[in-house]
Amino acid sequence: xxxxxxxxxxxxxLAVFALLLLPLLIIVPISFSSARxxxxxxxxxxLQWYRRxxxxxxxxxxxxxxxxxxxxxxxxxxxLGTAMAYSVVRGRYRGRVLVERLGSGPMIVPHIIIAxxxxxxxxxLHLTSSEAGLILAHAVLAIPFVLAVMxxxxxxxxxxxxxxxxxxxxxxVGAIVRVTLPLVRPGLVSAAVLAFLSSFDEVxxxxxxxxTTKTLPKQMFDNIQxxxxxxxxxxxxxxxxxVLVALLIVSxxxxxxxxx
Amino acid sequence: MSSPAEPRxxxxxxxxxxxxxxxxxxxFLMLLFVGPVLxxxxxxxxxxxxxxxxxxxxxxxxxxxFLDTFEIAAIVTVACALLGYPVAYVLTTLxxxxxxxxxxxxxxxxxxxxLVRTYAWMVLLGRSGIINRTLMDWGLTDRPLxxxxxxPSVIVAMAHVLLPMFILPVYSVMxxxxxxxxxxxxxLGASGWQTFTRVYLPxxxxxxxxxxTLVFIISLGFxxxxxxxxxxxxxxxxxxxxxxxxxxxxxxxxxxxxxxxxVATLAVQAASNRVQAPRG
Numbered sequence: 001x002x003x004x005x006x007x008x009x010x011x012x013x014l015a016v017f018a019l020l021l022l023p024l025l026i027i028v029p030i031s032f033s034s035a036r037x038x039x040x041x042x043x044x045x046x047l048q049w050y051r052r053x054x055x056x057x058x059x060x061x062x063x064x065x066x067x068x069x070x071x072x073x074x075x076x077x078x079x080l081g082t083a084m085a086y087s088v089v090r091g092r093y094r095g096r097v098l099v100e101r102l103g104s105g106p107m108i109v110p111h112i113i114i115a116x117x118x119x120x121x122x123x124x125l126h127l128t129s130s131e132a133g134l135i136l137a138h139a140v141l142a143i144p145f146v147l148a149v150m151x152x153x154x155x156x157x158x159x160x161x162x163x164x165x166x167x168x169x170x171x172x173v174g175a176i177v178r179v180t181l182p183l184v185r186p187g188l189v190s191a192a193v194l195a196f197l198s199s200f201d202e203v204x205x206x207x208x209x210x211x212t213t214k215t216l217p218k219q220m221f222d223n224i225q226x227x228x229x230x231x232x233x234x235x236x237x238x239x240x241x242x243v244l245v246a247l248l249i250v251s252x253x254x255x256x257x258x259x260x
Numbered sequence: 261m262s263s264p265a266e267p268r269x270x271x272x273x274x275x276x277x278x279x280x281x282x283x284x285x286x287x288f289l290m291l292l293f294v295g296p297v298l299x300x301x302x303x304x305x306x307x308x309x310x311x312x313x314x315x316x317x318x319x320x321x322x323x324x325x326f327l328d329t330f331e332i333a334a335i336v337t338v339a340c341a342l343l344g345y346p347v348a349y350v351l352t353t354l355x356x357x358x359x360x361x362x363x364x365x366x367x368x369x370x371x372x373x374x375l376v377r378t379y380a381w382m383v384l385l386g387r388s389g390i391i392n393r394t395l396m397d398w399g400l401t402d403r404p405l406x407x408x409x410x411x412p413s414v415i416v417a418m419a420h421v422l423l424p425m426f427i428l429p430v431y432s433v434m435x436x437x438x439x440x441x442x443x444x445x446x447x448l449g450a451s452g453w454q455t456f457t458r459v460y461l462p463x464x465x466x467x468x469x470x471x472x473t474l475v476f477i478i479s480l481g482f483x484x485x486x487x488x489x490x491x492x493x494x495x496x497x498x499x500x501x502x503x504x505x506x507x508x509x510x511x512x513x514x515x516x517x518x519x520x521x522x523v524a525t526l527a528v529q530a531a532s533n534r535v536q537a538p539r540g
Binding site for chain 2: 001002005006009012013016017019020021023024026030037039040041046058077080081083084086087088089091092093096099102103105106107108109110111112113116117118119120121136137139140154172200201203204207208215217220223224225232233236239240243244245247
C-alpha cells in the first residue's frame with residue numbers, strides 16, 4: 001500500500017476514535033462545573049453535582065437497587081449460562097443447535113418486546129416493582145453474553161483432560177468443577193463483567209418492571225426527561241469509571257479477546 | 261471417545277450428561293422468555309380478530325413509523341459501515357501496543373451505557389448545549405440552533421452507540437485474511453484498487469455482513485436514543501409499542517406491533533444467513 005494512503009487511513013481511524021471518545025470525555029468537565037446549569041466551558045470547578053448525588057436518598061437508593069439487582073442477575077446468568085454453554089459445546093445430542101439459538105435469542109429479539117412480554121407475566125404474578133423480578137428479567141438478557149463468552153472459552157479446553165479426570169473416578173460433575181472450570185476462569189471473569197454491566201446499564205426492562213424500586217438507569221432516564229441538570233453528568237462519570245474498572249479487571253484476569 | 265479408561269456407565273447416561281446440564285437454562289428461558297413472548301404474540305389475535313394487524317399495517321400513521329424505523333436503521337447501518345470498515349482495517353495493521361490502545365477506544369464507549377452516551381449527545385446538541393454555546397460565543401449565530409429533537413441528531417447518536425458493534429465482527433474476519441493473497445494479487449499486476457475490490461473486500465465481506473446485520477437489527481428495536489433525542493418528533497416503532505402499553509394500555513395493538521417488529525427482525529436475520537451461507 002502506498003505510504004500516503006496508509007497515512008490517510010490512519011488519520012481517518014484517529015478521527016473516528018476521537019468521535020467515539022469525545023462525547024464521553026465532554027461529560028467529565030461538565031460534572032465538575034460550578035455553574036447552576038449546563039455551561040461549557042465551566043466558569044469554575046466544584047464538586048456540587050457529586051455532593052447532590054450523594055446527598056439525595058433517591059439517587060443513593062437507586063444505586064443500591066442497581067448494585068443488588070446486577071449482582072443477583074450476574075450470579076443467575078453465570079450459573080445458567082455456563083451450564084448451558086457446557087451442554088452446547090460438549091453435548092452430542094440432537095437439537096443442541098436449537099438450544100444454542102434459544103440461549104442467544106434474547107440478544108436478537110428486540111428488548112422492548114422482551115420487556116413488555118415479561119411485564120405482562122410479572123404483572124399477574126405481582127413481581128413488578130420488586131428486585132426479584134428485575135433480577136429474573138435481567139438474567140434473561142444476560143444469558144446470551146455468558147453463553148457466547150463461555151462457549152468460546154470451553155472450546156479451548158481439551159475434552160481429553162475431562163475424560164482423564166473422569167477415568168480417575170471423579171464423575172462428570174467432579175471433572176467440571178476440578179478441571180474444566182479452573183481452566184476457563186478467565187472466561188468466567190469476562191462473562192461475569194459483561195453480565196453485570198448489561199444489568200447495571202439496563203433501561204428498557206426497568207422502565208416497565210421497576211415501579212417504585214427504581215434502578216439507577218431508570219432514575220437517570222426520568223431525570224433526563226424532566227430536566228437536564230449536571231447531576232446526571234456526575235452519575236455518568238461514575239458509570240464510565242466503573243467501565244474502566246471493568247475493563248482493567250477483564251484485561252488482568254479475563255479472557256483474551258484480541259486474537260494475536 | 262471409546263478409550264478403555266472411560267467409566268463404566270450406561271451409554272445413554274454418558275451421552276445425556278451434557279444435555280442435563282443445559283436443562284435449567286432451557287427451562288428458565290422457556291418460562292421467562294419464550295413463554296411470555298408467545299403469550300404476548302397471541303394477544304394480538306385475541307377473540308379471533310385481526311383488527312389490530314389491520315390497524316398496524318393500513319393506518320398511515322403507523323405505516324409511516326415502520327418506514328421511518330427502517331429508514332433510520334438503514335442510514336445508521338451505512339454510516340457505521342463507512343466509519344467502521346477502514347478503522348477495522350487500520351486496527352489489523354497496528355503494532356500490539358497501538359492496537360490495544362485502539363481497542364480501548366472502542367471498548368470504553370461500547371461498555372458505557374446507551375443512556376450515558378445518549379445523554380452525552382444531549383449535552384452537546386441541546387439548546388444551551390456545548391455546540392450552541394460555542395457558536396454563539398464566537399458570534400456565528402445569534403440564537404441557538406435546533407440541533408436536537410430531529411432526525412440527524414437521532415441518527416448521529418445511534419451510529420455513535422452502534423459503531424463498536426460493527427467494528428468488532430469486521431475486525432475478527434480481517435485478522436484472519438492471509439496477507440500473502442494480497443501480495444500475490446500485487447505480484448500478478450493488480451492495482452491497489454483492484455486488489456481491494458477483487459480480493460480484500462470479498463474476503464472480508466462475511467464480517468461486513470455480520471456487523472451490518474447486527475447493527476441493523478439492533479437499530480430496528482432501538483428505544484432509548486429516539487425517546488430522548490427524538491423529543492416526540494422522531495418516533496421509532498419501539499417508542500410506539502412502549503406508549504401503547506404504558507399510556508394507552510392497548511395491549512392488543514402493542515402486541516400486533518411487536519409481532520410485526522419481531523417478524524421484520526427475524527426476516528432480516530434469516531436473509532443475512534442465507535446470503536452468507538453459500539460463501540461458506
